[in-house]
Amino acid sequence: MQPEPSREVTQLLDAWSAGDREALDRLVPLVIEDLRSLARAYLARETPGHTLQPTALVNEAFLRLIGRRQVRIESRVQFFAVLAQTMRRILVDHARRKKAARHGGGATPVPLEEAWDLPMKTDVDLIALDEALEELASFAPRQAETVQLAYFGGLTFDEIALALEVSPVTVKRDLKAAKMWLLKELENRDAGA
Amino acid sequence: MRTDRRVHVLALLDEALQTPPEARPALLDSACRDDAELRREVESLLDLEDKADGFLADPVPVAVPGTGVAAGTRIGPYRLVELLGRGGMGAVYRAVREDDFTKQVAIKLVQRERVSPFVLRRFHEERQILARFEHSNIARLLDGGTTEDGQPYLVMEHVEGVPIDRYCAERQLTVPQRLELCLQVASALAYAHQNLVVHRDLKPANILVTAEGIPKLLDFGIAKLVDPGDEPASAATLDRMMTPQYASPEQVRNEPVTPASDLYSFGVLLYQLLTGRLPCGLDTCTLLEAVRLICDEEPLRPSSMAGDLPRGLAGDVDAILLKTLRKEPNRRYPSMEHLIEDIRRCLAGYPVLAHKGTALYRARKLIGRHRWGAAAALVALVLAGGFLLREQHRWRAEQQRTERTITVLQGLLGLADPDQRDDATVIQVLDRAHRDLAELGADPEIRAELLGILGSIHRKLGHGEAARAALAESLAIWRERHPEDRLGMAIRLNNLGALDLDQGLSRKAEALFREALALREGLDGLPPEDLVVSLNNLATVLLYRGEFGEAEALYRRGLAIRLHQFGPDDPRVSVSLRSLAAVLYYRGDAAAAEPLLRDALRIRLAAYGPENTELAPVLDLLGNVRFAEGDLVEAEALYRQAYDLRRQRLGEEHVDLAKSERNLAEIRLTEGNLPEARRLAESALARLRKARIPADWHIADVESILGAVLAAQGRPAEAEPLLRDGYETLARTWGERATLTRDAKRRLADLDHSPSGRTIPGSTSIGTR
Numbered sequence: 001m002q003p004e005p006s007r008e009v010t011q012l013l014d015a016w017s018a019g020d021r022e023a024l025d026r027l028v029p030l031v032i033e034d035l036r037s038l039a040r041a042y043l044a045r046e047t048p049g050h051t052l053q054p055t056a057l058v059n060e061a062f063l064r065l066i067g068r069r070q071v072r073i074e075s076r077v078q079f080f081a082v083l084a085q086t087m088r089r090i091l092v093d094h095a096r097r098k099k100a101a102r103h104g105g106g107a108t109p110v111p112l113e114e115a116w117d118l119p120m121k122t123d124v125d126l127i128a129l130d131e132a133l134e135e136l137a138s139f140a141p142r143q144a145e146t147v148q149l150a151y152f153g154g155l156t157f158d159e160i161a162l163a164l165e166v167s168p169v170t171v172k173r174d175l176k177a178a179k180m181w182l183l184k185e186l187e188n189r190d191a192g193a
Numbered sequence: 194m195r196t197d198r199r200v201h202v203l204a205l206l207d208e209a210l211q212t213p214p215e216a217r218p219a220l221l222d223s224a225c226r227d228d229a230e231l232r233r234e235v236e237s238l239l240d241l242e243d244k245a246d247g248f249l250a251d252p253v254p255v256a257v258p259g260t261g262v263a264a265g266t267r268i269g270p271y272r273l274v275e276l277l278g279r280g281g282m283g284a285v286y287r288a289v290r291e292d293d294f295t296k297q298v299a300i301k302l303v304q305r306e307r308v309s310p311f312v313l314r315r316f317h318e319e320r321q322i323l324a325r326f327e328h329s330n331i332a333r334l335l336d337g338g339t340t341e342d343g344q345p346y347l348v349m350e351h352v353e354g355v356p357i358d359r360y361c362a363e364r365q366l367t368v369p370q371r372l373e374l375c376l377q378v379a380s381a382l383a384y385a386h387q388n389l390v391v392h393r394d395l396k397p398a399n400i401l402v403t404a405e406g407i408p409k410l411l412d413f414g415i416a417k418l419v420d421p422g423d424e425p426a427s428a429a430t431l432d433r434m435m436t437p438q439y440a441s442p443e444q445v446r447n448e449p450v451t452p453a454s455d456l457y458s459f460g461v462l463l464y465q466l467l468t469g470r471l472p473c474g475l476d477t478c479t480l481l482e483a484v485r486l487i488c489d490e491e492p493l494r495p496s497s498m499a500g501d502l503p504r505g506l507a508g509d510v511d512a513i514l515l516k517t518l519r520k521e522p523n524r525r526y527p528s529m530e531h532l533i534e535d536i537r538r539c540l541a542g543y544p545v546l547a548h549k550g551t552a553l554y555r556a557r558k559l560i561g562r563h564r565w566g567a568a569a570a571l572v573a574l575v576l577a578g579g580f581l582l583r584e585q586h587r588w589r590a591e592q593q594r595t596e597r598t599i600t601v602l603q604g605l606l607g608l609a610d611p612d613q614r615d616d617a618t619v620i621q622v623l624d625r626a627h628r629d630l631a632e633l634g635a636d637p638e639i640r641a642e643l644l645g646i647l648g649s650i651h652r653k654l655g656h657g658e659a660a661r662a663a664l665a666e667s668l669a670i671w672r673e674r675h676p677e678d679r680l681g682m683a684i685r686l687n688n689l690g691a692l693d694l695d696q697g698l699s700r701k702a703e704a705l706f707r708e709a710l711a712l713r714e715g716l717d718g719l720p721p722e723d724l725v726v727s728l729n730n731l732a733t734v735l736l737y738r739g740e741f742g743e744a745e746a747l748y749r750r751g752l753a754i755r756l757h758q759f760g761p762d763d764p765r766v767s768v769s770l771r772s773l774a775a776v777l778y779y780r781g782d783a784a785a786a787e788p789l790l791r792d793a794l795r796i797r798l799a800a801y802g803p804e805n806t807e808l809a810p811v812l813d814l815l816g817n818v819r820f821a822e823g824d825l826v827e828a829e830a831l832y833r834q835a836y837d838l839r840r841q842r843l844g845e846e847h848v849d850l851a852k853s854e855r856n857l858a859e860i861r862l863t864e865g866n867l868p869e870a871r872r873l874a875e876s877a878l879a880r881l882r883k884a885r886i887p888a889d890w891h892i893a894d895v896e897s898i899l900g901a902v903l904a905a906q907g908r909p910a911e912a913e914p915l916l917r918d919g920y921e922t923l924a925r926t927w928g929e930r931a932t933l934t935r936d937a938k939r940r941l942a943d944l945d946h947s948p949s950g951r952t953i954p955g956s957t958s959i960g961t962r
Binding site for chain 1: 203206237239244
C-alpha cells in the first residue's frame with residue numbers, strides 16, 4: 001500500500017528517532033522531494049472546487065516515511081515542522097509562477113482548463129503573506145514560526161507548543177499577536193501598492 | 194534601531210493581550226508614558242484583534258477556486274445577495290427578484306474563467322435533469338439562462354434550512370424520527386433513479402431540512418443520466434473524490450456509478466445520523482486512507498457505535514445498514530424502494546428482509562478477510578494509524594488499536610450470535626485463523642494482537658483451552674516486549690482474568706485483575722471508565738469469594754467515578770449501583786441494598802424503557818432482596834417480571850431464562866410446591882448444561898437447589914450427589930467464605946442432619962444472606 005522508503009531514509013529516520021538531530025537535516029531534502037511529488041500528484045488529481053487541507057498531505061508524507069515505526073512525539077512534531085516549511089515553499093512558489101504566468105505580457109495566458117488544477121488563493125495573497133512572514137521572522141522568529149506551523153502545517157496549538165517548547169497558552173497568544181501584526185503589515189502594503 | 198522598535202511594539206502587544214481589555218488603557222498609559230507613537234502603533238494593532246481571529250483561521254487550503262462575483266451583481270431579473278456555497282462547477286448565491294424582493298431564489302453561477310465546452314455541457318445536463326423533476330423533497334428548478342457576459346446560470350428554489358445532520362442534532366430527534374426523515378430523502382433518491390438520474394454526491398450538506406421538517410435534496414451538479422455507454426472517462430475522473438467520506442467503493446475505484454452508489458451513500462448518511470460517526474472510521478482518517486477504508490474496511494455494527502439505539506430497533510438497523518453498506522453493489526438492496534420498504538418494516542416492528550443471508554455474507558467476508566496476509570497488512574496499517582500526529586498519547590494509540598480489534602472481533606462474534614449461529618463456519622474460520630497465524634510469525638506485536646482477538650473469540654464460543662492458549666501467549670508476548678506499556682498489559686491481563694473467571698479459577702483471576710488494576714492506577718490520561726472496568730472486575734471476583742469489605746470499597750470507587758463522569762441517570766451508573774447492592778445483599782444487609790436497586794431500576798427504565806432485558810438483572814437481585822426480607826409475594830412478582838421479559842425478548846430457548854427459573858424454583862421450594870420447584874430447577878439445569886462448561890459454578894448453584902428440592906421430596910439418594918457436587922464446585926470456585934458456597938453447604942448439611950431426608954422447605958435461604 002505504501003511504497004517503502006529508501007534504505008537511506010530508513011537509516012536516517014532510525015538515527016533521528018534515536019535522538020540524532022543532525023540526521024533530520026540530512027533527511028529534509030529527501031522529505032521535501034517526497035512532499036513535492038505528493039503535492040504534484042494531489043494537485044493534478046484534485047477536482048476543481050475540492051478543498052484539500054495541507055494536513056492531509058503532510059499526514060500522508062509522514063505515513064509514507066515513518067510508517068509504523070515508533071517515533072517519539074517530539075520527533076514527530078519536528079518532522080511536521082519541516083513539512084510545514086516545505087508546504088509553505090511549495091505553495092508560495094506555485095503562487096509566484098501563477099502570477100508570472102498571469103502577468104507574462106499576455107502572450108501566453110494559462111489555458112482555462114489547466115488553470116483549475118492550480119492552487120488558488122483564498123482571500124490571502126500568499127506571496128505577500130510569505131514576504132510579511134519573512135519580515136516578522138527577522139525580529140520575532142517564534143511568532144513567525146507559530147504562524148507557519150498553524151497555517152501551512154495545520155498543526156494544533158498543543159502540537160505547536162511541543163514543537164516550539166512553549167506552553168499552548170503562549171502559542172495561542174503568539175499566534176494572535178503575529179496575525180495582528182501580519183494583518184496590519186498586509187494592509188499597509190495594500191495601501192502602499 | 195527599527196528592529197528594536199518592532200520588538201518593543203510586539204512585546205507590548207503581547208503584554209496587552211494578557212491584560213483584560215478594560216485594563217489595557219492603564220497598561221498603555223504606564224508603558225508609553227512619553228512615547229505617543231508606540232502607543233498609537235500598539236493601539237492600531239489591538240484594533241485588529243477581532244479581525245485577526247478570522248485571519249488565517251484555518252490552515253491554507255491547497256485548491257480552492259475564487260468566487261469572482263460580488264454580491265449585488267444582477268443576473269437576469271435577479272440580484273445576488275450572498276454567497277451560499279461553492280459547488281463543483283461554480284458558486285451558489287442567494288438572490289432575490291428585482292421586482293419582488295420577497296421572492297428568494299438560489300442561483301448557481303458558473304465562474305467566468307471556468308466557462309468551457311465541458312462545463313457548459315454539464316450545466317446544460319443539470320438543467321435538463323432538474324427541469325424534469327417534480328418531487329417535494331428535491332429543490333425545484335425555476336429558471337435558467339446566460340448572463341450578458343456569457344455565464345450560464347440556474348435559478349432554483351431557495352431552501353431555507355439546515356443540513357440534515359445539524360437538524361437531527363439540534364432537534365435531538367429520536368431514532369425513529371431520524372429514520373422517518375431519511376425515508377423522505379430516500380424517496381427523493383428513488384424518484385431520481387426512476388427518472389434515470391444518479392445523484393452521485395449525497396452528503397449532509399446537500400440535504401437541507403426546512404423549519405417544517407421537510408428535507409430537500411440539492412445539487413444535482415454532478416448527477417448523471419443513467420445511460421449506459423455514454424460516459425466520458427474524463428467526467429468520471431473529475432467527479433472522483435468529490436466527497437470521499439460518502440463515496441461508494443466503486444466511486445473511489447473509478448468504476449461505473451449506478452443507483453446502487455447513491456444507495457450506498459445514503460447508507461453512510463443514515464449511519465452517521467444514527468450513530469454520530471461515519472462508518473469504517475472515515476471521520477478520523479486522511480484523504481488517502483479514506484480510499485482504503487471505503488474499499489476494504491467493513492463498517493462496525495451501528496448498534497456498537499451508538500449506545501442509545503433502542504434495543505428493539507438495534508438488530509434491524511444493523512442489518513439494514515450493513516446490507517446498504519456492502520462493498521459489492523450487487524449485494525446491496527436492489528433498489529431504493531427495497532431499502533425504503535425495509536426501513537418501513539423496521540419502524541413498524543416487522544421482521545426486516547436484510548437479515549436474510551447475513552450470516553452467510555459475513556462468513557464469506559470473514560474468510561476472505563482472514564487470509565492472514567491481508568489481515569496482517571490491515572493490522573500493520575492500523576498500527577501505523579496509531580502513530581499519526583493526532584494520536585498524541587500512547588494510550589490513545591492503544592485505544593484505537595483496541596477499537597479496530599473489536600471491529601474484527603465483532604464481525605466474528607456476529608457469527609456466534611445465537612440467532613445466526615453456524616458452528617461449522619465459525620470453527621472453520623477460527624481453525625483457519627489459527628493455522629495462518631502460525632505461519633505469520635514475523636512480527637510479535639501483530640501476532641500478539643491477533644492472538645488476543647482469537648482468544649477472545651474462543652472465549653465467547655466457550656472453547657476454554659484454545660482461548661487460554663491464545664490469551665496467555667498474547668500476554669506473554671506483551672510481558673516480554675512491552676512491559677512498560679501499562680495499558681496494553683492491563684487489557685491482556687483482564688482478558689485472561691475474564692477467562693479464568695469463566696472457568697472458575699477465581700484465585701488466578703483475582704491475581705490478574707489485581708495486576709491490571711495496579712497498572713491502570715495512576716496512569717495519566719487514562720479514561721476514567723477504563724479504571725472503573727478494572728475496579729469492577731476485581732470487585733466482582735472478591736464479591737463472589739465473599740471478600741465483601743474490599744469489594745464494597747472498589748465498587749464504591751467505581752460508582753463515584755461514574756457519577757462524576759456521567760451524572761446520576763446514566764445506565765453505567767446503574768451497573769455500579771447494582772453491583773454495590775449485590776455486595777450489601779450477599780453480606781446480609783438486604784435493607785441497605787434495596788434503595789440502590791430501586792435507583793438502578795429507575796435509571797434503566799428511563800434509559801431502556803419497560804420492555805428491555807437490561808431490566809432483568811436488577812429485577813432478579815431486587816427479588817433476591819425481597820425474598821431475603823421475607824416478602825415472597827413481591828419477590829415472586831419481580832422474578833416473574835424478569836422471566837417474562839427474557840422469554841419475550843430472548844425466546845423460550847435462551848440460557849438466560851435459567852436465572853429466572855432458578856430464582857422461581859427457590860420460591861416454590863420455600864412455598865412447598867415441590868413438583869413445580871423441581872420442574873423449574875431441572876429446566877434451568879438443562880439450559881446451563883447446554884451452554885456452560887461442566888464445572889461451571891452457575892450449574893453447581895442450581896444443582897444444589899435441585900438437590901434441596903429432591904431432598905425435600907424424600908429422595909436423598911438422588912439429592913446427595915447434586916448437593917455434594919454443587920457444594921464442592923462452589924467451594925473450589927469461590928472458596929468457603931462465599932455466600933453461594935455457604936448456602937450450598939447448608940443445604941448439604943440439612944440433608945446430612947435429617948435422617949429421613951426431609952428438610953423444612955426453603956429454610957435454607959431466608960435470612961441467611
